[in-house]
Amino acid sequence: xxxxxDLTKRYxxxxxxxxxxxxVEPGRVTGFLGPNGAGKSTxxxxxxxxxxxxxxSATINGRPYAELAHPLRTVGALLEAKAMHPGRSARxxxxxxxxTQGLPRRxxxxxxxxVGLREVAGQRVRGYSLGMSQRVGIAAAMxxxxxxxxxxxxxxxxxxxxxxxIRNLMKHLASEQRTIFVSSHLMNxxxxxxxxxxxxxxxxxxxxxxxxxxxxxxxxxxxLVRSPDADGLADLIAAEGGKxxxxxxxxxxxxxxxxxxxxxxxxxxIAAANRIVLHELTPRLASLEEAFIELTAGSVEYGxxxxxxAQEPAASATSTGSSQ
Amino acid sequence: xxxVSPPATAPAPIxxxxxxxxxxxLAEWTKIRSVRSTVWTLIIFVVVSLGLTTxxxxxxxxxxxxxxxxxxxxxxVTDPVNFIxxxxxxxxxxxxxxxxxxxxxxxxxxxxIRASLLAVPRRYPVILAKGLVFAALVIVVGEIVAFLSFFxxxxxxxxxxxxxxxxxxxxxxxxxxxxxxxxSQPGVLQAVVGSGLYxxxxxxxxxxxxxxxxxxxxxxxAVIGMVLVIFPLAGLLPSSWGAHVHAYLPTIAGQxxxxxxxTADQLLSAWQGFGVFCAWTVLLLxxxxxxxxxxxx
Numbered sequence: 001x002x003x004x005x006d007l008t009k010r011y012x013x014x015x016x017x018x019x020x021x022x023x024v025e026p027g028r029v030t031g032f033l034g035p036n037g038a039g040k041s042t043x044x045x046x047x048x049x050x051x052x053x054x055x056x057s058a059t060i061n062g063r064p065y066a067e068l069a070h071p072l073r074t075v076g077a078l079l080e081a082k083a084m085h086p087g088r089s090a091r092x093x094x095x096x097x098x099x100t101q102g103l104p105r106r107x108x109x110x111x112x113x114x115v116g117l118r119e120v121a122g123q124r125v126r127g128y129s130l131g132m133s134q135r136v137g138i139a140a141a142m143x144x145x146x147x148x149x150x151x152x153x154x155x156x157x158x159x160x161x162x163x164x165x166i167r168n169l170m171k172h173l174a175s176e177q178r179t180i181f182v183s184s185h186l187m188n189x190x191x192x193x194x195x196x197x198x199x200x201x202x203x204x205x206x207x208x209x210x211x212x213x214x215x216x217x218x219x220x221x222x223x224l225v226r227s228p229d230a231d232g233l234a235d236l237i238a239a240e241g242g243k244x245x246x247x248x249x250x251x252x253x254x255x256x257x258x259x260x261x262x263x264x265x266x267x268x269x270i271a272a273a274n275r276i277v278l279h280e281l282t283p284r285l286a287s288l289e290e291a292f293i294e295l296t297a298g299s300v301e302y303g304x305x306x307x308x309x310a311q312e313p314a315a316s317a318t319s320t321g322s323s324q
Numbered sequence: 325x326x327x328v329s330p331p332a333t334a335p336a337p338i339x340x341x342x343x344x345x346x347x348x349x350l351a352e353w354t355k356i357r358s359v360r361s362t363v364w365t366l367i368i369f370v371v372v373s374l375g376l377t378t379x380x381x382x383x384x385x386x387x388x389x390x391x392x393x394x395x396x397x398x399x400x401v402t403d404p405v406n407f408i409x410x411x412x413x414x415x416x417x418x419x420x421x422x423x424x425x426x427x428x429x430x431x432x433x434x435x436x437i438r439a440s441l442l443a444v445p446r447r448y449p450v451i452l453a454k455g456l457v458f459a460a461l462v463i464v465v466g467e468i469v470a471f472l473s474f475f476x477x478x479x480x481x482x483x484x485x486x487x488x489x490x491x492x493x494x495x496x497x498x499x500x501x502x503x504x505x506x507x508s509q510p511g512v513l514q515a516v517v518g519s520g521l522y523x524x525x526x527x528x529x530x531x532x533x534x535x536x537x538x539x540x541x542x543x544x545x546a547v548i549g550m551v552l553v554i555f556p557l558a559g560l561l562p563s564s565w566g567a568h569v570h571a572y573l574p575t576i577a578g579q580x581x582x583x584x585x586x587t588a589d590q591l592l593s594a595w596q597g598f599g600v601f602c603a604w605t606v607l608l609l610x611x612x613x614x615x616x617x618x619x620x621x
Contacts (some may be wrong), residue, residue, distance in 0.1 A: 048442060050438055050620065050621045051620040051621070052618075052620060065445055066445040066446060068445065069342075070342075071442065072442070072443055079438060080435060082434075082435060083435035083436060083439055084434060084435070084439065085355075085359055085430060085431070085434045085436045086434055087360050087361055088355075088358045088436075089358065092355075092358035093436075093439070096350075096351040096352075096354040096358075097351070097439060097443050099343070099347050099348075099350040099351040099354060100343065100347050100348055100440075100443040100444055101347065101443065102342055102347050103343075140439065
């Protein structure tokens with residue numbers, strides 16, 4: 001269990017974390033979501049006692065991190081992947097950490113097996129890929145078999161196989177009643193991994209709810225309708241109280257409408273009653289990404305002027321669906 | 325490489341000992357020995373110190389034989405122990421400065437400091453353990469190199485006969501002088517042992533600067549700049565307060581213990597000087613610890 005109370009962190013005149021309070025419960029994967037620069041990493045560093053908060057406090061299992069006698073036996077953390085001396089081998093990096101916690105040397109080999117790096121553990125980490133470094137970081141986090149894990153962007157640099165591996169590992173660890181707190185700016189990743197979401201933007205709490213609630217609450221559902229008589233259908237939908245927005249015509253295909261306010265069966269009935277041919281009738285659930293962008297629209301720290309962000313969700317909505 | 329079987333059991337504590345400061349010492353030893361830059365810097369220290377002691381002593385004796393005597397040539401006659409310990413170790417000490425700064429700044433430059441502080445969130449034991457382990461390493465290597473330097477130098481100069489020519493009452497006279505050095509001469513053992521002690525405190529001094537500055541290049545430049553340039557130049561300060569300031573500067577005071585014969589104008593005794601150097605170092609280490617506790621990592 002992680003508890004943050006009124007955490008505030010200021011760097012110069014920039015407010016990185018703004019009176020943030022939340023609880024992370026054991027037994028589930030809690031996603032920590034926010035755009036780049038939202039204050040996710042800073043919050044984790046405050047919880048871990050690396051940075052000193054300007055106000056507020058954080059506790060892990062009821063105690064501040066700094067008061068844990070053998071902190072790595074309670075809390076495992078993966079911050080930036082390359083936080084290792086490049087000239088030191090992975091085994092020696094893990095060994096010195098184990099020695100500070102009074103952990104036996106064989107525990108180093110156990111966690112190296114866990115992340116699949118035993119063969120290369122004697123090599124200096126300078127030559128490791130980002131994915132391998134991430135795995136060493138995860139090995140370090142698991143060293144003390146902790147009941148609480150904080151992982152900052154753990155899938156960064158991992159190949160698809162590695163992403164699947166860490167997703168399953170997190171779910172497994174959560175099923176053992178551990179507290180799993182994982183940050184990401186990748187919404188789709190969180191949609192399939194996290195049971196619960198804590199969403200922040202510009203250092204402020206935006207949402208603290210289950211992943212399902214987050215999607216349902218923050219986004220309208222829409223239906224994609226394709227018909228040779230789209231204009232006629234649009235008028236009928238408007239007459240029934242729905243809202244139809246014409247979509248960009250795709251080469252050679254019938255015109256499409258994005259309909260909100262009416263569900264797919266009702267639209268089908270209207271079309272049938274008026275003898276309008278339908279080529280497509282697809283209910284679309286908003287992806288987590290759309291929900292996220294909608295919620296954090298006002299709080300993107302490094303926003304660009306391009307409309308790319310608005311186009312991306314449509315493409316990713318399908319990928320979310322297929323991977324679920 | 326990802327066929328993984330995560331622990332099947334619920335999180336159960338691993339059989340582990342209670343670990344306190346002993347574990348931190350062990351961890352710091354692992355850190356120091358597991359990085360090539362540490363090992364190489366120590367090797368450079370040994371090779372430079374012994375090599376240059378041999379080379380300078382041999383060259384200077386040759387110059388004497390050929391009747392060319394500069395200031396170095398005369399000091400090998402007047403104070404051979406100081407000459408032997410001052411040449412090679414005088415340059416070799418720079419490797420110790422680099423190493424002292426490096427053992428702490430390399431953690432900052434690589435980000436490993438965050439792993440260290442997550443493991444030891446009370447923070448100050450990291451510097452204490454690091455300082456103790458590093459001091460133990462330098463005192464062992466430093467004493468070995470100091471004694472070897474002395475024995476090599478002594479073997480070269482002992483029995484060497486120099487002829488000093490001069491004029492007394494209008495008559496040309498020449499005096500033959502045989503150079504002899506041994507550990508049993510007054511002050512010699514203190515100077516040799518003191519050289520190792522000086523290097524040890526110098527290493528801690530550099531470590532403290534590294535902890536304050538946190539950047540490798542900056543810390544190394546600062547330490548070497550102080551040892552080679554700023555502190556010696558302070559000797560040019562005018563009047564007697566200038567001399568006092570100079571005498572109490574860290575390495576100026578610290579080097580007194582590496583000399584077998586006190587000079588006439590020396591303000592501090594050898595051990596007083598060493599005490600002053602230790603006090604400076606403790607002060608800087610305390611400042612480094614204070615900032616470590618206070619700053620964001």
